[in-house]
Amino acid sequence: MHFLSVPFFCFLAVAGFLSHFLPYKQRWKLLLILSLFYIGLWNPGALLVLIFSSLFTFYTGLLIAQNRKFRVWVYLLSVTIQVLSLFLLKYVESESTGLHFLFHEAGFRLDLILYAVGFSFYTLQHIGYITEIYYSRAEPEKNPLDFLLFSSFFAKFSSGPLEQAPKLIAQFRNPSADLTLIYEGIQRVVLGIFKKMVLADRLAPSVARVFEAGQGQGSAVTVAGACLFTVQLYFDFSAYSDIAIGAAKIFGISLTENFDRPFLSTSVSEFWRRWHISLISWFSNYIYYPLVFRLRRYKGTAVLVGILVTFLLSGFWHGLGFTFFIWSLLHICFLCFESLTKNIRLNASRSIPALIYKPFSILITFLLVCFSNLFFRAPDITVAKQLFRQLYGPLFQGKGFMEGFLSILAGGGYQEVLFNFYLTLMLVGGFLILEKHLLKPLLPSRGLFLRTFFLVTLIFVFGVFKHAEYFIYQQF
Amino acid sequence: MTMILDELNKVFCRVFHTKDLVITLHSDASSLDGWDSLTHVALISETEKHFKITFSFNEMMQFRNVGDLVKAIEKHLQH
Numbered sequence: 001m002h003f004l005s006v007p008f009f010c011f012l013a014v015a016g017f018l019s020h021f022l023p024y025k026q027r028w029k030l031l032l033i034l035s036l037f038y039i040g041l042w043n044p045g046a047l048l049v050l051i052f053s054s055l056f057t058f059y060t061g062l063l064i065a066q067n068r069k070f071r072v073w074v075y076l077l078s079v080t081i082q083v084l085s086l087f088l089l090k091y092v093e094s095e096s097t098g099l100h101f102l103f104h105e106a107g108f109r110l111d112l113i114l115y116a117v118g119f120s121f122y123t124l125q126h127i128g129y130i131t132e133i134y135y136s137r138a139e140p141e142k143n144p145l146d147f148l149l150f151s152s153f154f155a156k157f158s159s160g161p162l163e164q165a166p167k168l169i170a171q172f173r174n175p176s177a178d179l180t181l182i183y184e185g186i187q188r189v190v191l192g193i194f195k196k197m198v199l200a201d202r203l204a205p206s207v208a209r210v211f212e213a214g215q216g217q218g219s220a221v222t223v224a225g226a227c228l229f230t231v232q233l234y235f236d237f238s239a240y241s242d243i244a245i246g247a248a249k250i251f252g253i254s255l256t257e258n259f260d261r262p263f264l265s266t267s268v269s270e271f272w273r274r275w276h277i278s279l280i281s282w283f284s285n286y287i288y289y290p291l292v293f294r295l296r297r298y299k300g301t302a303v304l305v306g307i308l309v310t311f312l313l314s315g316f317w318h319g320l321g322f323t324f325f326i327w328s329l330l331h332i333c334f335l336c337f338e339s340l341t342k343n344i345r346l347n348a349s350r351s352i353p354a355l356i357y358k359p360f361s362i363l364i365t366f367l368l369v370c371f372s373n374l375f376f377r378a379p380d381i382t383v384a385k386q387l388f389r390q391l392y393g394p395l396f397q398g399k400g401f402m403e404g405f406l407s408i409l410a411g412g413g414y415q416e417v418l419f420n421f422y423l424t425l426m427l428v429g430g431f432l433i434l435e436k437h438l439l440k441p442l443l444p445s446r447g448l449f450l451r452t453f454f455l456v457t458l459i460f461v462f463g464v465f466k467h468a469e470y471f472i473y474q475q476f
Numbered sequence: 477m478t479m480i481l482d483e484l485n486k487v488f489c490r491v492f493h494t495k496d497l498v499i500t501l502h503s504d505a506s507s508l509d510g511w512d513s514l515t516h517v518a519l520i521s522e523t524e525k526h527f528k529i530t531f532s533f534n535e536m537m538q539f540r541n542v543g544d545l546v547k548a549i550e551k552h553l554q555h
Contacts, residue, residue, distance in 0.1 A: 137534060269512065285537070292513070293533050296521045303514045339514050343493065346510050 003158075003243050004196060011038065012189075016182070016250045024252070028149055028172040031251060038154040039118075049119065054144075054151040057082075057126040061133045061140040061147075075134040079127055086123050090320050118158040120317065122151045124282050129165045131286055138166050146172065155248040159240055161256040161278035168253070175252030183448060184441040188246030191438060194455045196239035197463035199431060202424040203232040204464075206409045211377050211387070218397040218404045222390040226370040228409070229377045231428060234262065237276070256281075261435060266361035267345075268334040268368055283310050300339065307335045322381045330372040427462065480546050480553075487526050491518045501543035519545075527553065 002008060015034050019027050040047040060078040064071045132138035141147045146169045153172075156163060210217065210225025241258035248255045256278045265271035272280050288310040295302035315328025338345070349357050374391075378384035396404030407413040410421035431438070442448040481501065489497050492510060505511040511519075520536055523529075523545065529552040539545050 135534060137537075288513075289537060290533060292517050293520075293536055296517050296524075299518050299521055300514065302517055306513075342510065342512070342514060 003240065004193065012247055012250065019251055024175055024177060025173065027175055027251065028146070031153065031172065032145060032149040035149060035152040035154040035157065039152055039157060046118070050122065050152055051148065053082075053085075053119075053122065053126060054148045057129060057151075058141065058144045058147040061130050064130060064133050065140045071134065075130060078130055082123050082127050086120055086317075089119055090316070121156075121158070121160050121162060124279075124317075125151065125162055125165070128162070128282060128286060132164070132166075138164075141165060141169060153248070153253075155244045155251075155253070156255055159237075159244075161241060161244065161258045162282050163256060163278070168255075171253045176254070177252065180441075180443065181249045181252055181254075183444065185246045185249030187441050187448065187452060188242050188249060190246075190452050190455050190459075192239040192242030192246060194239075194459055194463075195235045195242060195431075197459055197465070199424075199428050200232050200235035200239060201464035202462070203228050203235070203428065205411055206421065206424075207232050207377070209408055209411060211379070211383065216397060217390050217408065218395050218399070219391050219393050220395045221405050221408050222374075222387055223370070224405070224409060226374045226377075226387075227366075230366070230370045230373045231263075233373065233377075234259070234275075235428075263366055263432065264362060265365050266358060267338055267365055268331065269338050271365055271369055272331075272335075279314075283314055287313060303339055304336050307339070308332050311335070318376075323375045323378050323384050326381075326384065327372050327375040330368075330375065334368055334372075423462070427458075477546060477550065480549050481542070483526065484523065484542065484546060484549070487519065487522045491515060491522055499542050501546060502541055504541035523549065529553070 011034075015030070019030055022030055036047060036051075039050060057078070060074060063074050064078075067074060129138075133140050141150075147165065149172055150163070150165045150168050151157075153168070207225055207229045210221055211229070238259045245255045245257070258277050260274040260277065262271050262274040265274055288306045291309055292302045292306040295305055298305075311328045311332045312325075314331075315324045318324045318327075349361075374387050375384050378387055398404070402413060406418065406421075410417050412418075438451075442451055481499070485497065485499050488499050488508075489495055492508070492515070497508075499508070505516075516539075520531060520539075524531060527549055529549065531548060531552075535548050539548070
């Protein structure tokens, strides 16, 4: 049952309706049953893997807290098992490794056992949970059902946001009684559907034409393709997060915000504080800061080593392909460069008027991120190399602006097709300008119904209803 | 506490390469230009050297502003 499907919205409506008949403190039981039902319906194998992994983590947490003598070994063994299973999952799923076919030919469908929706997301949360207990920053949970709900909560299960167990379990036990959260939740879900169906999915065909067309495209269209993909990825993933956060709010639960208008970042390091915030917080808390703290006597070197290890692991988490490796290397270079030139940039920002310095920094940051996303989106390294070569080739490949640029992005040169493409750009541009206001929840007395009606109308008029259930980040 | 804050001000001036910096207990990453993760590590390392103390990782993760840092230094100096 995917987020953008009629059964999911029926499920959400019925669950929301039922939960309001229950006392606040009993709602977690309903949420647990509904979450397990939701995952089981999607993939029964995934449900079994989730239950096993959650119980394993729960009892490991208790063991670490109770056993002073062997806690370090229990902790290390548990983290090793979780990391190995994550590695195996990525390795088996990755067709480039060859292992995929090896297992299939041997008649052993390891991918069926390991293929588990949301596995890479809840495994990180499980590692975070036992690490907090190991470093005595959190107490282990007492009730395995609480922990199972933390892992399986349907709103965040398949692609996050990544949460910390104590904060979320406290909310399950005492959900907010504020009824305005229901209005906020519904608005957020509608906003997510709008972002996905009207913005991300309208951009998708233009992006696909650039990335899947093969050789012979100009540099202009390659740059445009990388930029449009970056915007598509943002709308696609933030749409998912909006629906997750909105669905949770309907039950009085507040999840972590995952995006904070990342295209306004004036540096790549700021970009990473605004993009996929919950994942970056995880990597900062459990990889970057512990490493840098241990090496702190080496100051600058400690930070560079921290960036290197953190982004290599982040690249691996996204996938084992060579394209993800290059993507992570590029971000390592950007961040190291920013670290080394920090004082120069700080002085420049003081001496150049903000009206010039800020837009220039935003543009450079955006282009750097788009460049790295060329490798993130490319299906394999051969295509990535081809796209990279195109960047320093002729602007329109000798075909002129219409044939070598516009008709590739728009999908043809007919007036109707071009109009459709311009309309998509206008919708995207308009949304980015108004985003700050659209994210502010309204109350029924202050135009909630009007805005929701307007967005729903736009969804029905301009939305793409084909393949809308597929979210880019669900592949990770 | 005031004495620690004055001493800490010297450390901040050294790390931020400026003589004019005046910190308060409420100063934090949002109020001081250039206080990022690189500066944070340098601050922790320089503070440890200056006061001849060693912070734990958990302490470092809880520093939200200068006030938190001063409290941690005070605790270490008392022991």
